[in-house]
Amino acid sequence: MxxxxxxxxxxxxxxxxxxxxxxxxxxxxxxxxxxxxxxxxxxxxxxxxxxxxxxxxxxxxxxxxxxxSGRILTPLHHPDPAHCRVTGTGLTHLGSAAARDAMHQNLKQKAEAGALTDSMRMFQWGVEGGIPKGDAPGAQPEWFYKGDGSIVMAPGEALPSPDFALDGGEEPELVGLYLIGPDGTPHRLGFAIGNEFSDHVTERQNYLYLAHSKLRACAVGPELRVGELPQDLRGTSRIRRGDGVLWEKPFLTGEANMCHALANLEYHHFKYAAHRRPGDVHLHFFGTATLSFADEVRVQPGDVFEIDLPALGAPLRNPLRSAAAGFALHGVRPL
Known part of the structure; x- marks a missing residue:
């Protein structure tokens, strides 16, 4: 459904x-x-x-x-946006480490020949242990916080990039949609397409800036697919500029293309009691291996991100716009 x-x-x-x-x-x-x-x-x-x-x-x-007509909303929201948590996990897909490593390669510290970056090391942990064996949890993934429900844009709505941002690039991803039941049990409603919009230039400066780079808007929808997913999901991520296509690339997701099981990613998110507060909504991005930024593409306001994953219904399209941050140095008022 x-x-x-x-x-x-x-x-x-x-x-x-x-x-x-x-x-x-x-x-x-x-x-x-x-x-x-x-x-x-x-x-x-x-x-x-x-x-x-x-x-x-x-x-x-x-x-x-x-x-x-712009009458489609995100497929799930909380009546109070503060009770919707938007989060994600990275380095979860086969090939995702290559894109991340390409972004960081100028920062590699090779104290010895063949030294691994932290990104490659975490990816390797996922390859070796991201799929649980039996009832024991698998390796922990990279995890990040994006914001609350106020940052989630509807299909067709512009993705705002704040004036302090150094970049604003797409990340085509699968999103899990959850509601926490009265007894604290997470209930997965299903899955949707997501654009986990990020600032890759900020992240490339130093991987410790990852947390800053993720505090941006995102988009989810249009549809919520109820039930289990196919193992192998194949789609296309593209950027349109004017009447043409600036960049286009296939992307793969689903467990057949991941080094972590979805159940393992869900466990490592919901194992924290604070993430099981009754009544809360969670939108959780499961990662990607496809980035236009890794191909040296630079977007500009007016460009349209289009993420097409046919198994999850209609494509997700969002234009990019510049936005004022709304805050300045010395903006904190002492009482």
Missing amino acids: RLIQLLDDSDATRVGVVDAQGLQVRVLDGVDSSYALATRAIEGGRSLQAQAELQGGEVRLDYASLLA
Whole structure:
């Protein structure tokens, strides 16, 4: 099942089911958000798909028109953005270390021949132990925090790059969408396409700046795919400038193309009690191996990022825009 959130003709948030052909959306009755739908499913002990089928609904809308008019929202949000945590894991995909290492190669410290960078070392740990054997957890991945729900842009919405940023580049990724139940159990609603937008120039200065480079906007959607994923997912990441394509490259994801199992990445995120607060929403990015920045591409305002992963529905498209940071030196006021 493929779910979306949308604005109806009265600008009210609704939940819809996309048909198998991707042409029409059936609007569900009785729920005004995916959060409400998932809450009912947890309360009733049902799957999200079963709950969606139980809601019914006869109104049908044209999907292409909804996308073109900017009426598609992110597929999951919390009513209070402060209770949505946006996080991610890196160096999780086969080939991801090559892109990261290429960014950092001018910083390599080769005290001895064949010395590994920290990125390559962490990647190697994932290759050797990222898939758990039995009930014991596997190797820890790289982990980062991006922000709360206020940084998540809807499909078609511009990704703001603050004026202090040195770069703003796409990262095409799979995103897990979660709601924490009343007893503290994380419930995975499903998966969506994500653009884990980052500042790669800042990160390239020193890998210890990774945390700074990740505190940027991101985009998720349009669709939430309910249920298990195929092992092998293949898509295309591209950047459009004007009427042409500036850059384009295939990208692979899914566990067949990863050195970490999804269950291992979920464990290492939710093992922290603070990440299991009842009622919270989590949007977790699972990493990538494809970056235009690694190919020396530099984007500019007006460029459009397009991430197309057919198994997860319609592509995710977002233009880039410059934005004022809204804060200056000596902006802290003493009391």
